[in-house]
Amino acid sequence: MPSLQEQIQAFEQEINAFTPANAADLEQYRIRFLGAKGIVKALAGEMKNVPAEERKEAGIMLNAFRQLAEAHYERYAHMGNAGKESDRKGDISLPGYPMPAGTRHPLRMVENEIVSIFEKLGFSVATGPEIEDDWHNFTSLNMPEHHTARDMQDTFYVQQNPDLVLRTHTSSVQARILETQPLPVRVICPGRVYRNETISARAHCFFHQCEGLYVDKNVSFADLKQTLYHFVTEMFGPDTKVRFRPSYFPFTEPSAEMDISCTVCGGNGCNLCKHSGWVEILGCGMVHPELLRNFDIDPEVYSGFAFGMGVERITQIKFQVNDLRLYSQNDVRFLRQFSSV
Structure with a gap:
């Protein structure tokens, strides 16, 4: 079975090669990599099997992989919003979001x-x-x-x-x-x-x-x-x-x-x-x-x-x-x- 590091490297190549054609493709990508049962969660669960002396390096690689997966999704996130009426029109009768008050240092x-x-x-x-x-x-x-x-x-x-x-x-x-x-x-x-x-x-x-x-x-x-x-x-x-x-x-x-x-x-x-x-x-x-x-x-x-x-x-x-x-x-x-x- 490939090591955690080898799996991460293989999935990174898959992410870099992926370009969604439409919102459906993007949603499938999100489920596969970032969903509750996605690859990022699964790899995190395998950290317990990594030898103690390799755990620090593996953790760094896993964190970088998660950031890559999220950034790739955000790059095409506009596809998921295209055509949604709720994104083009707002309800002006709704109350505004409260702005938290700051404080002096x-x-x-x-x-x-x-x-x-x-x-x-x-x-x-x-x-x-x-x-x-x-x-x-x-x-x-x-x-x-x-x-x-x-x-x-x-x-x-x-x-x-x-x-x-x-x-x-x-x-x-x-x-x-x-x-x-x-x-x-x-x-x-x-x-x-x-x-x-x-x-x-x-x-x-x-x-x-x-x-x-x-x-x-x-x-x-x-x-x-x-x-x-x-x-x-x-x-x-x-x-x-x-x-x-x-x-x-x-x-x-x-x-x-x-x-x-x-x-x-x-x-x-x-x-x-x-x-x-x-x-x-x-x-x-x-x-x-x-x-x-x-x-x-x-x-x-x-x-x-x-x-x-x-x-x-x-x-x-x-x-x-x-x-x-x-x-x-x-x-x-x-x-x-x-x-x-």
């Missing part, structure tokens, strides 16, 4: 909410190019060539021009603001960023950030804390607790990471907070004096603070979505869950 909804909170505090929205030069993405932010901080970010370089990169953070927008706008500045910078990382449930080669910058006279760390306290209260509720931990970023000094009490377990411990009761949401700090000097700003007169958060992280906390890949797969089953949010 969860990342966009959270990003808009973040921006809205800071706009009420006087921050304006600033954007910049996703292909950046080395100066704005690294050097002006206290990361000159060979600086160890560059190793923290796996960068996509533009091959034709090694001075150009896909931006690794929206801090490059802050650099452009300090370069072009008069002081004081108070901006929130949302956007997509890129890093050369292996795609998994917890990491992706692109993601989204919202970074903020405020530079003026007499800006203090207390101003930074009060701004972020307000953000947490508006985003997660007034009962959310906050803590700051010392950290390091090349463009801020002093620097800190901010945690909030887990909104899922209330601080008792769960998978989201890794049973610690706390979830990190952003990094922040006072703008480094050397960074201000890079843009001809006197750090003896002006000071400022900056912060940055991942939109995916905030979305994970709000909606408990633990797989980053879901955000970019365009699966409508996932997106429909946010239609009433």
